[in-house]
Amino acid sequence: MASLNKSNFLKASASYLPLIILFISVFNEFDFNYLKIENFSFNFVYILVFYWTLRNPDSLGYFSIFVAGIVNDVVVGIPIGISSLCYLILCAVTAYIRNITLSPNFVKDWFSLLFTMVLINSIQVIIIDLIFLIEISYMSYVVNSGFTFLFYPMFFLIFNALSQIIYQKKND
Amino acid sequence: MATGRDDFVIAFRSAFLKKKDKQKFSLLSLIILSIIVIILSNINFKPIQFVKIGINEIIYRSSYIASKPENYLQELTLKIKNHINLFENYKDIKLELENLKQEKVTNNFLKSENEKLRNLINENINSDEILAKVLIDRESPFLKSIILNKGTKDNVKMGMAIIDGVYLVGQIIEVNYTNSRALLLSDLNSKIPSVLAPQNIQAVLSGTGKNYGIIEHTKDDIEEDLKDQDVIIYTSGLGGLFKPGIPIGKISKYTNNKVEFFSDFTQLDYVKITSFTFGDTK
Numbered sequence: 001m002a003s004l005n006k007s008n009f010l011k012a013s014a015s016y017l018p019l020i021i022l023f024i025s026v027f028n029e030f031d032f033n034y035l036k037i038e039n040f041s042f043n044f045v046y047i048l049v050f051y052w053t054l055r056n057p058d059s060l061g062y063f064s065i066f067v068a069g070i071v072n073d074v075v076v077g078i079p080i081g082i083s084s085l086c087y088l089i090l091c092a093v094t095a096y097i098r099n100i101t102l103s104p105n106f107v108k109d110w111f112s113l114l115f116t117m118v119l120i121n122s123i124q125v126i127i128i129d130l131i132f133l134i135e136i137s138y139m140s141y142v143v144n145s146g147f148t149f150l151f152y153p154m155f156f157l158i159f160n161a162l163s164q165i166i167y168q169k170k171n172d
Numbered sequence: 173m174a175t176g177r178d179d180f181v182i183a184f185r186s187a188f189l190k191k192k193d194k195q196k197f198s199l200l201s202l203i204i205l206s207i208i209v210i211i212l213s214n215i216n217f218k219p220i221q222f223v224k225i226g227i228n229e230i231i232y233r234s235s236y237i238a239s240k241p242e243n244y245l246q247e248l249t250l251k252i253k254n255h256i257n258l259f260e261n262y263k264d265i266k267l268e269l270e271n272l273k274q275e276k277v278t279n280n281f282l283k284s285e286n287e288k289l290r291n292l293i294n295e296n297i298n299s300d301e302i303l304a305k306v307l308i309d310r311e312s313p314f315l316k317s318i319i320l321n322k323g324t325k326d327n328v329k330m331g332m333a334i335i336d337g338v339y340l341v342g343q344i345i346e347v348n349y350t351n352s353r354a355l356l357l358s359d360l361n362s363k364i365p366s367v368l369a370p371q372n373i374q375a376v377l378s379g380t381g382k383n384y385g386i387i388e389h390t391k392d393d394i395e396e397d398l399k400d401q402d403v404i405i406y407t408s409g410l411g412g413l414f415k416p417g418i419p420i421g422k423i424s425k426y427t428n429n430k431v432e433f434f435s436d437f438t439q440l441d442y443v444k445i446t447s448f449t450f451g452d453t454k
């Protein structure tokens with residue numbers, strides 16, 4: 001009986017794993033900045049949201065993503081709502097790709113991420129710099145997008161493995 | 173052609189409006205909500221400000237708890253590194269201590285002379301200090317700031333200086349009830365009126381978004397003056413927020429006019445939130 005309860009708990013926890021990772025990463029502003037490599041940063045949340053909303057849309061709720069965006073804005077110190085808008089646009093793109101794609105293709109997804117990042121970073125820069133008049137480094141955005149794009153395949157493999165574990169547990 | 177456009181419209185409409193089984197909200201409604209939140213956060217309306225402060229309070233505290241394991245790991249790495257470099261550090265520090273002892277003798281004399289001269293012109297600078305703990309020091313690539321555990325209930329106000337030991341590290345830009353946010357000198361939006369010593373040149377120290385600052389608003393031929401010598405940057409006190417003479421950083425002859433801050437912003441643990449009052453009364 002105890003082992004049955006334990007296995008139910010594990011199944012439930014496994015399905016919440018992407019959500020837990022999302023919130024841990026926004027609370028911690030997870031981007032390996034502490035490695036102190038100059039001009040190095042990437043946006044882990046973009047990769048996470050892009051992968052899970054594209055491949056397993058039921059793992060991350062849109063409302064949770066909206067709340068994660070608010071948390072990210074408060075932690076980073078930019079006006080509230082900007083990250084939420086960016087994450088949701090990312091979700092919209094993934095939903096659109098899902099609707100028009102019959103068989104998923106990694107390379108197409110990868111380049112869609114690049115296109116989407118260019119779009120949402122442009123929106124973010126317009127809002128922060130031109131509307132709120134907060135000075136930001138455009139180069140940081142370019143570098144950040146570049147590294148996020150380069151890191152996607154690595155996290156794709158990790159998330160694929162994680163996804164298999166989650167769905168195996170669910171189907172057990 | 174028409175079919176292609178119809179497909180696009182259907183896919184687009186489905187992406188924005190259709191709710192999946194597990195989604196309680198449609199994307200469009202949440203995107204509209206985000207835009208409303210962005211507009212509201214820009215409006216200086218008291219109830220909205222209270223809600224904003226409430227959200228900040230909850231998230232700062234949660235972030236502090238959530239980042240504890242990561243902070244612990246970072247501290248552990250630093251401790252191990254320090255332990256490994258112990259002997260090398262000891263030799264460097266011993267040499268530095270000798271130099272400092274010699275400088276201290278001269279400085280004591282200059283300090284007392286400075287006080288005497290200030291008394292002669294009846295100029296006094298008083299300061300109030302509040303010791304604060306750094307709750308969050310996330311090094312975002314876009315904005316450089318820290319969250320402190322003191323807010324309006326401890327009389328923290330906008331614009332107060334943040335001092336680490338004797339070095340200036342930033343200023344308060346947002347105050348909540350129990351915590352506040354300080355903008356670090358390294359942020360792109362940070363501009364501090366400063367003076368370059370020993371040349372005594374007035375300038376503005378700007379953050380770059382990286383771990384160094386740059387000197388702005390000086391004469392064009394300034395670079396020639398600074399060539400081949402070490403320059404110390406102090407606050408000039410011109411803005412009226414900071415007292416003059418708080419050390420900020422230095423430009424070494426090898427650093428290409430980049431200002432290296434004296435304080436390591438990634439290692440801030442406790443800082444002093446300081447306000448200065450200027451007057452001729454004692």
